Amino acid sequence: MSSTSEPPGEGGRTVGEVGEGGPTVGEVGERGILGEVFGVLAEHGAAAESLRDVVVGPGDDTAHLRVRTGAVLATTDTMVRGQDWLDAWSTGQDVGEKIVTQNLADLASMGGRGTGVLVTLLCDRELPLAWCRDLTTGLARACSRAGVPVVGGDLSAAGPGVVAVSVTALGELAEGIPGAVLRSGARPGDVLAVSGPLGRSHAGLEQLRAGARQGRWVDHHLRPWVDLEQGPVAALAGATAMIDVSDGLGRDGGRVARASGVDLLLDEAAVDDLAARLAPELGLEAARRAVLGGGEEHELLATFPVGAVPTGWVVLGGAEQVQGEPTVRLGEQALDPDGGGWDHFGG
Structure with missing residues (x-):
């Protein structure tokens, strides 16, 4: 599998270019x-x-595939x-x-x-x-x-x-993994980490809305690519819970928190470090919103026992004993579980 976490850069794409001219599917x-x-x-x-x-x-x-792991x-x-x-x-x-x-x-x-x-x-x-x-x-x-x-x-x-x-x-x-890593396994004391940068897709969307048609964030929004091998890497390292960030850190982190019955506490400095990557184009506050609420990232968010976070992953915080309704908090502020990200029916 690919191990790149940046767009492959194959080129040849023009934003908005729809295949016009020539036969239609109805004609052929x-x-x-x-x-x-x-x-x-x-x-x-x-x-x-x-x-x-x-x-x-x-x-x-129908297709017929061999299944090696059963x-x-x-x-x-x-x-x-x-x-x-x-x-x-x-x-x-x-x-x-x-x-x-x-x-x-x-x-x-x-x-x-x-x-x-x-x-x-x-x-x-x-x-x-x-x-x-x-x-x-x-x-x-x-x-x-x-x-x-x-x-x-x-x-x-x-x-x-x-x-x-x-x-x-x-x-x-993947070979050597005894069972699927679910959303429900996070435990108080676990470390929360993400497999790569967050907010790039949201930054690209904002640039498209502003009229940009090229750029690394635009490319990541239109054709995201992540290191898929980090899933097996995390599982083999002992990840206790995992989800891909498709609907935003707040929404997807909230799903892990509720499934596991824990609170997830985000470190403000770690969030700011991720936002700094986007700040030159978006400004710091908009970059923070992109990191916390931007969807379609597809990086992996996981919890690990202390000392088990794989090399290259970014530590974001940790899991704590739940204090009422499971939630994701940034410092003392609880994130809106329906804020940011994407809802197919609610927007």
Whole structure:
């Protein structure tokens, strides 16, 4: 798996560039779409047939995978045009890379590695085939970096203007990990740490809203990439609870606190250190809000016994005996569990 925590920088993306011109998916039909998809997957090394644990890949009624550890991890996410991305900002490639990352980060948060992904595309018949090709390129690049094959999926027509992409990721626990790391295992006295920087995606979103179309934070918002191997690393180090930061430190930390029945206390100096990375572009107060509430980061937030935090992780604070309702606190201030981050129905 990839060990980079920065965007790969493959280039070639223009923000807002939608594949216009050429045939539409309705004009080429399902066979034409699949021909494009399978060609792109093979070109980028994400074709299932090349992976040793794929017995049967796309083409039959279902995929057939070998399971070496005797247990399967499964997760799914969906992105909808206009709700989860805007064509003015995101290309099909951006969408493909982002949705693979958010699914594989969920597997990593339990100590897992991906073994295969299933992709579903629902779209208007007038969607340009070029956009579908770009989407597949993003999917293939992200899967290839992670060493995870695309093993199948589904296509369906949808109403005017509708485009939705759904990925189901399958995985298994890394070798030597006895059981999945859950949200519910944090204990008073544990150390709270994160696998990398926070706030980059939110900073990129703010820059896009301000009219910027390029830059490292914009890139991270559109095509996030994290070191997925840190999930197994944390599990092998003895992580007691773990979650990926998809909806913001406050929201996701709150989920760990409630599931574990502990309070999580954030160190103000540690938060300020993370914010300092973003402050030149956002200002310090906005940078602090980005660190505490910014979603779509996909770094891993975990608790560890004292002395067990892996090298390279950033210590943020610790778990304490609960004082009433489990909460996340910054100093003496309790963070709003519904503040920042993202709610698919509430915004």
